[in-house]
Amino acid sequence: MKMRSMRRGIKEMDLILSAYADRNLAGMNTAGLDNYDALLQENDQDLYQWVTGQVQPPAAFTDLIANIAQTFQK
Template sequence: MTETRDVRIKRLKMRSMRRGIKEMDLILSAYADRNLAGMDRGGLDNYDALLHENDQDLYQWVTGQVAPPAHYSDLISDIAQTFQK
């Protein structure tokens, strides 16, 4: 059975909230709440893949300590902007 869009967004929001380090919980849950509903399928696929990355790496990418992989650069930039608001 395939996952509906609404169920997928709920799952991604939950995974955004329950990361492992509190900083990433806060950053990603804020981003997910503001942006997931407006994303197309490709955007959701990319965000879903991002959630499989290590929290320490994600935190360094979002805070600009380390450059993210090219395939995540636009998404990380968008997350970082949300985090700074």
């Protein structure tokens, strides 16, 4: 999943998701990893809009997207 986080379609998501993966993947439980895996299957343009707050993410990803946005801003 770390490699999939780093090799996205757009550079912005490479940076955002690789930073998140570096800081969080090792400490995630199975449910968290499953949710993150599902998120990685989403379109980069949608992910970017969700992370930047331009568009509300689907309910299944709301907490994860908030965590990703917070991690990237640190």
